Amino acid sequence: MKRTAADIPYTQDEQDLATFAKALSHPVRVQILKLLSNQSCCFTGELTGIIPMAQSTISQHLKALLDAGLIQGEINPPRVKYCINRANWEQANALFATLFTPDHEETCCS
Template structure:
């Protein structure tokens, strides 16, 4: 059976949504994203000043957000500057909106 382009897009979108949802599955990561949304960018040390966590813990959460593609980091030795990946952030918003508002792209699975 040949898969259609819409089936392939459905699979890609659901995988992206799951990856974004997993990254958003921790309150600290949500706090980091909220902070970054109000800044053009920031360094890890700034997040340590804002959040009551150790730098190593914040770094681990930044790694998860970066792996999901929601943020990006730019090396500014000896620091890393983080900002929201605007393209993926927009895509995440669109996918969550489609999910919560019953878009056709998520109506393919019948129970």
């Protein structure tokens, strides 16, 4: 019988890391995170002035980052203010650090 992803017991850290990685899978989202990580907050209109894309496209990317928990938003009609979700940002940083830190020094492909 063939096993599926649902049959494999993933840890919460593995699931969280995959969620963060998926959110980072587009260069525009990486660019948005870089911009937000260097300032306290940013409004959607400011992002469309910096990133040459339609507001609707930027909004789709912001939604992906919101869904992953990497950013948070505050709605004050007609504007929406975004900032880094610091707790999840630190968690993502720690999870990626463990991913890229080898458990051993041996390499099989050298």
